[in-house]
Amino acid sequence: MMSASDFNSSNKKTFLQKEREATSFDINKINAFLDPNHERTQLIFKQIINDPILVSKRSYYDLTKEQLREQSIKKIQRLASYIEIAKDAGEFEDRLSLLSISDPAVGTRLGINLALFVNAVRGNGTDEQVNYWLVERGTLQIRDIYGCFAMTELGHGSNVAGLETTATYNPKTQTFTVNTPKLSATKWWIGGAAHSSNHAAVFARLISNGKDYGVKTFVVQLRDKNFDLLPGITIGDIGSKMGRDAIDNGWIQFHHVEIPKDYLLQKFTQIDADGTVHNTPLEQISYSALLQGRVGMVLDSHRHGARFVTIGLRYAIGRQQFGKFGNETQIIDYTLHQYRLVPYLALIYLLGPASFKLLNDYRAILNDLYSAKNIKKTIFDLKNLFVSSASLKASNTWLVSQLIDEARQACGGHGYHAYSGLGKAFSDWSVQQTWEGDNNVLSINAGRSIIKYYEAAQKGKPQGEDFQYLTKAPLESLDISESSPLDAYIEAWSSVIIKVAQYTLKIHGGDWESVSQERLLLSKFHSHHYLLSEYINHLYSANLAKKESSVLILLFKLYSAFNIDKFSGVFLQFNLISPSQLSEIQSLVKSLLRQLRPHLTGLTDAFKYPNEIINSSLGEFNGDFFNNYFGDIVANYGKGDKPPYLNVINETLQRENREERLSGSRSKKVLEKLSE
């Protein structure tokens, strides 16, 4: 058998190796800038890639739905032994987040239990309830209970207040009857329901003495120890999806299922034996279960995005096409190719500080919430967090989706191969735009809030940290050039946000629905402003040497200038720039791309992702892509087999001619005979 290496007589260094040697900065310093826990991250990566069950291989891309599901449950089994020795909840959360870079579905499948179910109980249960369901029973250790989060129904996703499942109180037996009154009330998309969960946090309308108290949260046991369904519970497999097939999403119908009264989670809503309901007004907090997901998706955008952009850039550096015969041009040296990929690299860099800032804010606010000190300030902070996390989740999951598609296209035909990793990446990623808050709904809600905050700021009301910029006067015209102060690159965005907010207030005419497009823009622009601000804050405090900081600043400038050009219509519409300034900004973008070109290898290496985490034939560290790719294909698919359906091919190509197959019954002779 001929192997790839028979062709590979040359020992020349790859482009990636040559450019790596010429890197002018210390990638470890850049890595430490990006990742506050960089040492732990490297340790966890090492444990993942050396674990035969947890590591992802190329064959991962060939697995069927059934195989993926079995593999993911085995990974969860393996992770259960890590959770027992985790130093704190954050460490294991991070382990799962890092594992998800190469296998996002396993993160979700376990996250449904450890984040969604657990947060629903923690957010809505009394201390005793939290202790029983999560600690005493072992849920937090992936033991005994495996929970799912039964919120969404066939008929209601975004509109949680419209859910139709009922939980009707029976004073005589002191029980609730959980029921699915109509088809559209079927619980739908419930991750874990089809196969792995034995309990659910069920969102249902509390009905007592004929009155509807709105949607509350109940714990309902679905399956017993033998994994047989409890009476009255019907569950089915939702089946195949666009991606993340390793998750066993299911549907659930409740046909008059009785649960004890105290399976109602009672932090905010209590019910007396006679059916009297006590509601406290803080129940909107009950939806905070979804917040962790949103915040996590911003971190995912950074972490997964780093993987995707590395594949695209490594291929672009290694691949040659056109130009001198025998010494063709590296495709990254084409202006258009830089234009397509490098702004996404800038995005991923800027997302680093922003996503850790958001995560820290989330943890601090949730702590305040659970400790219930200074509740007024906590609610104020929580609302701000809702808006920023909605804007950041929506804007950046969209951008990363585009990044994957662009990187896939930038790898040419080879990007379409499963082993580029980018096809599955796209399918798996796409759900991030939809779940735990549809991106469009989140964005227009965030946009509306930004306008409200702007109005409030005009009236002198104090604003939260993320929205301070709304209290300042906008610039009337921008000055963006290479020598502009860095603040100018941020103020461009605060100014355009205020201009769009003012304009929207002018034109809405009481119909907020009609200005959704403008609200959407505000949400996207807030994300840009947030990323730029946090990046600079972090850069100032990081105190890096010039050889590192200068490159990081190029990325910052590129991000702002590229997006001003991208949204040039808005900047021109509000006279923030003139047409000739726009031309200058377009030149600036090209100049920044040229300046960044020599640093691209170093900037992707600085993510410090092992090959196994990147898991792409096109994105290996050594840059020897022909041998990597061909080797992977031959190793996994072999050579020269005949197809299993050879008989069909032969039947087709060697079939009798039509006349014979029709037994001659259309021959001239027969037709003449028939006409006689």
Add this chain to the structure above:
Amino acid sequence: MMSASDFNSSNKKTFLQKEREATSFDINKINAFLDPNHERTQLIFKQIINDPILVSKRSYYDLTKEQLREQSIKKIQRLASYIEIAKDAGEFEDRLSLLSISDPAVGTRLGINLALFVNAVRGNGTDEQVNYWLVERGTLQIRDIYGCFAMTELGHGSNVAGLETTATYNPKTQTFTVNTPKLSATKWWIGGAAHSSNHAAVFARLISNGKDYGVKTFVVQLRDKNFDLLPGITIGDIGSKMGRDAIDNGWIQFHHVEIPKDYLLQKFTQIDADGTVHNTPLEQISYSALLQGRVGMVLDSHRHGARFVTIGLRYAIGRQQFGKFGNETQIIDYTLHQYRLVPYLALIYLLGPASFKLLNDYRAILNDLYSAKNIKKTIFDLKNLFVSSASLKASNTWLVSQLIDEARQACGGHGYHAYSGLGKAFSDWSVQQTWEGDNNVLSINAGRSIIKYYEAAQKGKPQGEDFQYLTKAPLESLDISESSPLDAYIEAWSSVIIKVAQYTLKIHGGDWESVSQERLLLSKFHSHHYLLSEYINHLYSANLAKKESSVLILLFKLYSAFNIDKFSGVFLQFNLISPSQLSEIQSLVKSLLRQLRPHLTGLTDAFKYPNEIINSSLGEFNGDFFNNYFGDIVANYGKGDKPPYLNVINETLQRENREERLSGSRSKKVLEKLSE
């Protein structure tokens, strides 16, 4: 068992049914406007959906790669009996195109043989060669020979001139030795090579007497009648892809494979027995094999796009969310939702006349080419066709990709289900952006040509039909309002194209590479201009009554106005509109969306796609989406199974605690013992 219908006591009409009854125009007239062969189309649809092998069912979305491959070869077997009775080549081509709407991979798998292989032979072979390989052997009837198209190599895709496979002439034996001299010369991505092809059109460098004559086309037999590989030929399966897994792409290496001298296709290149090579200068035509694919992809954009936008819109009309409890708002009534989907409906409508115009031009020019009359004019026309088809292929395969993604997101969570059809649609579609000319490469080439044509037009040189607009003076400022003449909506685009061309000529400074971004814009804008022009031409000649034409005109206006807003930065940059005009255009877009709203059901019905062609639980004609969807899920996935890997779940949830599993070896007692 409880069925969906137990819940469905209501006999209310669905929204789709109600809106259908209120449709103000005749959908048959609109259908005839869109499809010049509308009667034949309906006939073919009927034959497809009633054929148990050709029809696509929901279970299609659950098939593995192996199952898809077997199913697609069976479909090809079935089609072989249709090709025998086809009235002309156009009819079968159309049958395959229509079948591909619901199963694109089967179209490709057969198209590789019937279009790529056949066109390579027809474009490069002498009459005798064409007759032998295609007619005498039966290829055109899917008989005896199943060809593949071995152009692309591991190292070269877009740059065909850089291919590295060699065919070295041996005067002694009057043979060529076909060889793969290095790994990067391995033929790659070759559709059909892995399993189904026994012959290949191989693109290789002709070497004779030590001289390299560049890339020529050869017929090489790969497998014998038993489907055993011929000596020296190594083939492997390329394996899993992002989509279209039904296609058996393979790689081929030639290890000194001898073929007879006259397997060189000799229309443009002949070789004497002594190795003297005769080249005629028309060989660029040899690449015209790829043209049919590009032209076909524009028609695909129209036809497949109609399927995707129908799913998105039917769901949007049927789905309610938010608003009044019990009578929530149809999501299509949200401005943003209209903004997201309706411009794509306009795109699909405008693509109708444009794609048939392009197809007719292609057929006429290819006829001229094969008949070799007036070769100078034919070459001129062919060049124009290269540019328009490149611009249209790239621009519209991109837009349809975005359409699928938007439609998928617009279906919310349910869009992520495999049975929406949109996930697979995206994966299958994506390759259109890459193959047979990478979209970016095609676009910047088209953009460069448009600039050249503009320069030539300035010098008074006559321009082809598609580029006549370059000979006229651009408007200095636009006047786009609801009452503007229709021509104004087209001139907006001819004007902006000329402005961008002038600007690019001003700034390129001899470095055409540095203005790729601007060239890309020109290609996209040419596509807009082409679509708008052809649509109006067709509308004028169709002579429809006002109730049909008025709606078609709304779509036309929306397409132009929406895209002016989308590219407002460019229009403002070149002072074609003022900021206040932009605001008016944005209002016009909203007004057009409102006017189109009542017509959306009729405009999707007018495609006249049967349910089986749309193949989506969310896009059925009856609009009864809860019952359709739930019914599909239960029918295909059943209810309440235990997972096959239940043992792993139980092992995990009921595992001994850590101390026991470690045999107590970390207990305090043991550790004390060990320290003694």
